[in-house]
Amino acid sequence: MKLSRFVGGLLAAGATAFSVLAANGVHAADLLDAVKERGTLIVGVEGTYPPFNFVDAKTGQLDGFDIEVSKLIADKLGVKVEFVKTEWSAILAGLSSGKFDVILNQVGITPEREKTFEFSVPYVASSPQLILRKNDDSAYKSFADLKxxxxxxxxxxxxxxLAKAQEGVEVKSYPGAPEYLSDLVSQRVDAALNDQLMTAYLVKTSNIPIKGGAIVGEPKFNGIPFRKGNPEFRATLNKALQDSFEDGxxxxxxxxxxGIDVSKVQAPQ
Structure with a gap:
């Protein structure tokens, strides 16, 4: 009698769990079906990470590279896009819990993250890059040249x-790019170091005489993470990205x- 009640309880619990999963669309169907049925791709972003995603002070709307890429992907999927602003510290957990479908927030593809999430093909490739004064002809090709x-x-x-790990290099730390760029132009430092994308953005927008220098590290690749177990969504998302690469x-x-195509590994400027 006790055994039958125990088995019956397990079956009832299993049925309840299945019903809850089905009601929430968790593993009941591919994510692509849910996105198409909903008519909206829900995207997690920080909203405080210029130039990738930020609130435009004039319009009050989200803007930035990843915002435009999100809209491009949604358009190729034939759906609208909805953004959910989430702090970086909680954004991966938000994806796991189903708060959004994908994240477009410069998420690096790493073996550790791939244990939990699927990733699209890389859409951003970036490496550590030196920043130099525009009129500086110094042949800094590596950290060894900066001893x-x-x-x-x-x-x-x-x-x-990374800089502090280099032998013989005098590292000066600043609150952010504006401060170290000011000292670079004033010749209080000989070079600066940042991500290749940020270097390109700073060269393009800072209105000060700087240029991108040598690439001094291996490229890292960023992709679009989503929950595992969605092969149709993965194939469709990758096709949307590949089509956008090919059609310009x-x-x-x-x-x-x-000022560059960030989907491609760049040579030193």
């Missing part, structure tokens, strides 16, 4: 750690924000 030189970095960034629509957005 005995002063290198400006953002405090607490990955690039501060992605390159148009990229060049608007960075």
């Amino acid at each position: 005995g030189k002063r290198l400006g970095v953002s405090q607490g960034s990955n690039y501060e750690a 629509s992605f390159s148009k957005i990229s060049n608007k924000w960075f």
